[in-house]
Amino acid sequence: MSGLTNKRIVLGVSGSIAAYKAPDIVRRLQDLGADVRVIVTDGGREFVSERSLQTISKNKVHNNLWDKEAELSMGHIEIAKWADVVIIAPASANTIAKLCHGRADDLLSTVILATEAKIMIAPAMNQQMFAASAMKDNLGLLKARGIDIINPGFGDQACGDVGEGRLAEPIDIASQAAELFTSSLLSGKKVLITLGGTREAIDPVRFISNHSSGKMGMALAHACIQAGAKTTLIVGSISIELEKRAEIIQVISAEEMYQAVMKQIDNQDLFISCAAVADFRPKKVSKNKIKKDNQSMTIELIRNRDILASVCQLKKKPICIGFAAETENHIINANNKLIKKQCDAIILNDISQTEIGLNADENEVHLITKNRTEKIEKNTKQIVAEKIIDKLVNNFFNPS
């Protein structure tokens, strides 16, 4: 397993204006498979509601060191022992200074002293505060003690200043936490993944496309990177953020995706065709915007090249994995696709169910190879992706 699957993360939220981003950090950590419990300082409570954090984390939010119920079982020790990682994001200047001195005057600082877990902090403050010598010395001291600093970004600040001190992006905070658990399942391997939908132009403003969000492909990308693979993504239209640790090539149409794949395919060990590529494109693309003068119109479509089948026919081909999005006769259709395209495995999605598959946050798939069909039960796309990568490694790179 890779990512943050089954990892227990305590997120400490302190009194920075950036605390309003904490619910998003919780989501990003959960997307990678983590169970998250939140401790919010009194300062943090001024900027984000406990209710939001509780609803999103699906766990009780902790604030009070003197909580009578929790202290029956020594709540601060229980949380400190529970955590695999403690991340303070945002980390205020005050909380950072307290960590340096080993203060234990609230729940968060007490947990930090009491935990054996890895500690990461993401400072967020006004650029002048961040540039202050005291802050530099404090961060240097914490780094020397083995605490990971997630560097803030540069840019516009809530106070109107421009400079260094903006909280790192929630997706980057989650990715850095996941890096702590990188495995070597695919170390030394190169992986190429296509994802998202393609757009086939009708005229300069209109196109034919589909509902693909790119979530499953991006989850596979996270899983491959966590497993140590050098990962390249060929990305069509998506509704999610790009994985910064991958090499990214952005394309629009199916033909552009075909060209990009063929350019990258040499020396890849694994090719995962996860994009929802349009089978057809308009034969003619109008140079000018088409006017609505007529009551009806016909668009003639012609076939696009089949990217997966083309890669499977290469003399020197990587392990090739396709996706089959089916609405009926699922297993039969997926097996036919496996044979017809001559790929090594098909991942079957049942897209007749709206809560899984295209554009959904969860998925349930079957991994179909020549010899067997294995079901991966319904779960978040990230966990499903990690299970797919584990199974692909076992089937093709590490067969027992």
Ligand SMILES: Cc1cc2nc3c(=O)[nH]c(=O)nc-3n(C[C@H](O)[C@H](O)[C@H](O)COP(=O)(O)O)c2cc1C
């Ligand atoms: C409107 C406002 C915004 C603030 N923003 C920040 C900030 O972004 N970063 C920071 O370090 N402190 C900021 N502070 C100061 C902290 O909230 C203050 O130092 C507080 O004592 C921090 O408490 P804590 O570290 O226990 O959460 C801000 C204060 C106010 C009133």
